[in-house]
Amino acid sequence: MTSTTTRFLIVGGGLEGLAIAWSLADQGETDVLVVERDTLCSGMTGKSSGVVRCHYGNPSLAAMSWYGVDIFTRATELFGDDMAFQQCGYVVGVGENNVAPLHANVEMMQGLGIDVSMIGHETMAELWPGLHLEDFAAFAYEPLGGRGEAYMAGMAFGAAARKLGVKVRQSTTVTKLLQGADGRVVGAELAGGDTIHADTVIVAAGPWTPALTEPVGVPVDVRAQRAQLVLIDQGEPTPVVPVLSDLAGLSYVCREPNGELLVGNSDHAAPQYIDPDNYINRADESTIDKIIMKMGHRLPDMPDPRITSSYVGAYDVTPDYNPIIGPSPVDGLFLATGFSGHGFKISPAVGKLVADLVLTGDTTLKNVDPRDFRYSRFAEGDLLLSLNPYVGAGEMR
Numbered sequence: 001m002t003s004t005t006t007r008f009l010i011v012g013g014g015l016e017g018l019a020i021a022w023s024l025a026d027q028g029e030t031d032v033l034v035v036e037r038d039t040l041c042s043g044m045t046g047k048s049s050g051v052v053r054c055h056y057g058n059p060s061l062a063a064m065s066w067y068g069v070d071i072f073t074r075a076t077e078l079f080g081d082d083m084a085f086q087q088c089g090y091v092v093g094v095g096e097n098n099v100a101p102l103h104a105n106v107e108m109m110q111g112l113g114i115d116v117s118m119i120g121h122e123t124m125a126e127l128w129p130g131l132h133l134e135d136f137a138a139f140a141y142e143p144l145g146g147r148g149e150a151y152m153a154g155m156a157f158g159a160a161a162r163k164l165g166v167k168v169r170q171s172t173t174v175t176k177l178l179q180g181a182d183g184r185v186v187g188a189e190l191a192g193g194d195t196i197h198a199d200t201v202i203v204a205a206g207p208w209t210p211a212l213t214e215p216v217g218v219p220v221d222v223r224a225q226r227a228q229l230v231l232i233d234q235g236e237p238t239p240v241v242p243v244l245s246d247l248a249g250l251s252y253v254c255r256e257p258n259g260e261l262l263v264g265n266s267d268h269a270a271p272q273y274i275d276p277d278n279y280i281n282r283a284d285e286s287t288i289d290k291i292i293m294k295m296g297h298r299l300p301d302m303p304d305p306r307i308t309s310s311y312v313g314a315y316d317v318t319p320d321y322n323p324i325i326g327p328s329p330v331d332g333l334f335l336a337t338g339f340s341g342h343g344f345k346i347s348p349a350v351g352k353l354v355a356d357l358v359l360t361g362d363t364t365l366k367n368v369d370p371r372d373f374r375y376s377r378f379a380e381g382d383l384l385l386s387l388n389p390y391v392g393a394g395e396m397r
Ligand SMILES: NCCCC(=O)O
Pocket: 049, 051, 053, 245, 252, 264, 341, 342
């Protein structure tokens, strides 16, 4: 059996764990080891739809996304890799019932300096010709939003971190967290019995987090919520169009690089949960039927539409659909989990927030209140909820 020592041990080599590793190294802390039970970004990272938008009803999340927009825009300069970011813009369209929260959210975002504005039907028709717009009452447009690839971003964070000196071990499963006599988390034991001792263990293991933290007395309410994604070929390649959050139809639509459309669900009224290690990786018939109906309505002139494929991922959701980022009640254990579908867009800020907090206890991220993401908010009954929620759309914005 071997025993290794590191200052920071990051459990989970997905997008968030690698973003944290890069931010630590970027701030000069390279005594960092990332362990991943499989290969990097092999968990739910590759299932992300990669939407980049700042549209939130919570200022900290909006500000974190805005920070992400800047990093994604400069990805080639910073990482030598564009993270496949396409700055095609992002639009939220709402029906009459959601005009008031839309205005309130846009005003809040504008107050944070985010580039977002209300646009009318004419402008929307120019941005996406052929889209059926009658049931929309208002739109908000973020010209700097768009879409990237979470897998590519995670790998770029990982490569940049390694260049700066961070160590990464794949095929390395943590079986349990180690505690000292005083209860402090002091490292991890690996399958096979090797141990890693660390000053701080950062768990960024998505839906696999509770199984690691519960045994050391830190229950984490994170569940894997099924997210079904369907790909549609319109019969001709879709031209470059903005990502659309369709809050009238409760779906979202992104153009794939090959011109197909990726359609996801924004109706979280009846969430389904899965075992993230054992699930059927395709959309079910009723979801496909619903998406055919919704897309037939939204794009009535598709020349020869067909479903080309589908897949399933999982959001690691918390009770308020917002992440837990911060120290746990047990010393030595820090949590970055429960990203609830926001993980890609905020990942650069998550990296910085975690690095700032573990190195200094506070953050220099502008307009971000770290207390918003504290572990204790659930026990306190002080959930992080949208200030201006949308009817029917749950807490995803
Ligand atoms: N993961 C949610 C994708 C949709 C959105 O961000 O609007």
